Ligand SMILES: [Fe+2]
């Protein structure tokens with residue numbers, strides 16, 4: 001009885017310390033935890049998309065999915081993938097992941113240009129869900145990128161902080177864009193910015 005009470009007090013103390021250490025904010029996630037949390041979030045939205053017949057809801061979910069995947073691909077390509085390649089020299093895994101991103105980005109751009117009234121809108125979102133499901137499986141499988149990253153000497157805590165900071169920046173610029181007229185955004189604003197930040201482009205040029 002007393003031992004149990006002591007355990008509870010220790011647990012409560014730990015919870016308090018945890019909260020005060022981070023000033024009430026969520027504890028930072030390491031890089032892989034952050035990327036996996038992104039995966040779970042978009043999976044949930046894809047499932048909701050599949051289960052609704054409301055055009056408004058579909059449109060809202062597609063916007064959330066596209067924005068989240070844009071931020072996710074940017075932070076992986078700019079920060080996590082290069083660190084993974086440097087630490088593991090696993091070129092095949094790295095290159096395949098980037099090629100899969102390129103395919104997803106093309107579909108995301110098409111979804112953003114269309115809407116629920118477009119005959120192909122649902123098909124595009126469904127195919128995107130399948131592509132992302134495959135890609136996530138590759139990243140998270142037993143011998144996949146994340147497992148190899150964990151086994152390497154990558155500093156996943158520092159990378160997690162970098163990913164979180166860049167993600168906040170990208171999501172912030174998305175929110176600013178949402179206030180601009182949609183037409184001007186599609187005229188090359190956000191996508192052009194994304195391309196300009198794509199490190200493979202600068203390497204190729
Ligand atoms: Fe990912």
Ligand SMILES: [Fe+2]
Pocket residue numbers: 073076097101135139
């Ligand atoms: Fe990825």
